[in-house]
Amino acid sequence: MMRTRPLKVALLGCGVVGSEVARIMTTHADDLAARIGAPVELAGVAVRRPSKVRQGIDPALVTTDATALVKRGDIDVVVEVIGGIEPARTLITTALEHGASVVSANKALLAQDGAALHAAAEEHGQDLYYEAAVAGAIPLIRPLRESLAGDKINRVMGIVNGTTNFILDKMDSTGAGYQEALDEATALGYAEADPTADVEGFDAAAKAAILAGIAFHTRVRLDDVHREGMTEVTAADFASAKEMGCTIKLLAICERTADGQSVTARVHPAMIPLSHPLASVRGAYNAVFVESDAAGQLMFYGPGAGGSPTASAVLGDLVAVCRNRLSGATGPGESAYAALPVSPMGDVVTRYHISLDVADKPGVLAQVATVFAEHGVSIDTVRQQGRNQSSGDAVAVDQDGEASLVVVTHRASDAALSGTVEALRKLDTVRGVASMMRVEGE
Known part of the structure; x- marks a missing residue:
């Protein structure tokens, strides 16, 4: 039987991703209610510019007071898609303190303060889910911490930034130089006006920290990840790679050391053989290659960014959190029991x-x-x-x-x-x- 009282959702941010979350919640309302066991209702949307027209969103729901929204006692789930460290950190903590579970897509915050946020969620008996923080629509975090919970993961290696993969793929396929490929990525909307976070590896490093922490049951912070950008990669490097039967990708690599007593996490350009599954990942797509003791080799592939793909991951978390809410349970929290050191x-x-x-x-x-x-x-x-x-x-x-x-x-x-x-x-x-x-x- 379906519960008639709706679960109330507060949305923090209504940009490319947030607007898609709101749209899907509205257009797929009946399906979401059937899957959850109760209706979900958008109870408020916190934005910086309230005068902007937002198609399909009741203006009465729009507010600039995000703090007041997350403090409301009737909010069941807060969806945070504003990004950055502050005010996102304070808003998430406040939401948890006031009895709301949280779904976030904030890779930078989770890489920096994930342990503190998990501790706050556990203290207040709430969920903290963040599938959308690492690879857009690709189901990755849940398989790592649930489907492979009985296995030992040894290595996670992947392409986790679509902008950089588009640029490198263009250099590989056309012989273009770095700047020429970047200009095309910008013109097509794949690269921001300031692409530093992508091309210098900051975005991928944050994702590597999250993946390493989940895969190895160890706290890994952004500062633990070795990072190198791809701005120095040249057409000559691609020519050399082709002579070796390789291509070049910006990779996030998290692995156990040979003795199994520590882990490493790094982001840098690398040559990989054309025979490797990651070599065939083209355009702005992402893929993550996982190696474990029992399951062997697995690859997760799909669109790693964009409004609709990221919103898909957010809604998947929302359904899971709402189900937990109805059953009075919480999902998996932080698993850091191994506490392995991170080697340089x-x-x-x-x-x-x-x-x-x-x-x-x-x-x-x-x-x-x-x-x-x-x-x-x-x-x-x-x-x-x-x-x-x-x-x-x-x-x-x-x-x-x-x-x-x-x-x-x-x-x-x-x-x-x-x-x-x-x-x-x-x-x-x-x-x-x-x-x-x-x-x-x-």
């Missing part, structure tokens, strides 16, 4: 692809090889680039006498690899390190 980037074991501009003289390759040996890094392959190949050192020389050498290493600690690169920069015969990129997914 230097402890990560990976491979490097290094492109060197070197002097055209005998003995260059021997000097370079010596530096690798001194740092305990084994060379896998040496490749030549340039117009004319010299006969002595397996170094390619162009018509201006410039020589180019590409070295791909075996696996070693990132500290040893980065130390090798710094030592190479100091060689008189090395005119510059043209590029350095990690190789993953093999």
Whole structure:
């Protein structure tokens, strides 16, 4: 039997995502009520500009006083889609204190203060759900913390930002430079006017912190995630990747260390083999590749951003939270029992692809090889680039006498690899390190 009294929902924010949440709540009201077991009613919408016309939303519901809205004693669920740290943090905490469960899409806040928010939810006996915070419409958080709750997850690696994937895919498929691809992404609405959060990896790093915490039952904050942007990736890097049978993606990688006693979390551009499932993720789509003991390898794929896809994830959480509300239960909270330390980037074991501009003289390759040996890094392959190949050192020389050498290493600690690169920069015969990129997914 369906309960007749509706569950009341307060919506914080009515932008691209918030307006879609309100629209779906209205147009799918009967279906949502049938799935939940009670009607859901939009009881208030907090916005900054109340004069703006919002199609399909009763103006009487619109308010600029978000604090008063979340303090109302009749609100069952607060949906937060305003983003940022404040006032979102205070509003969520206030909502929990006043007896409302919370659905959020706020990756930055959860990556920074997730532990405190979970503690507040537990203290007040409320739910805190945030499926939309990581990968838009892709069901990911719930599978990690519920479907795979009986398994041991060893690695989570994925493309979690659609803007960066669109740019890199465009560079790969057309040979465009970074700025040209960024300009197209901006024109199509995939990139913000200020794309820093996306292209410098801040957005992906926040998502990596959330994923690592859930996957490894360990508190991982944004500050624990090593982050590198993709603004230095060039068309030449893609040409080198193709020679290796690879492409380039901005990856969020969370994994257990070999001894299982710690975890790492990082975001950076990387070459991955074309045979890897993530290599085929095109355009603005997202995908996350999960490796676990029992289930093996799983991949979750779909649109990772946009109003409708993100709203879909928000509504999925809303249905779950409302069901819990009716049954008097709460869903899974924070699981941080493992409390594993987060190791620094230097402890990560990976491979490097290094492109060197070197002097055209005998003995260059021997000097370079010596530096690798001194740092305990084994060379896998040496490749030549340039117009004319010299006969002595397996170094390619162009018509201006410039020589180019590409070295791909075996696996070693990132500290040893980065130390090798710094030592190479100091060689008189090395005119510059043209590029350095990690190789993953093999």
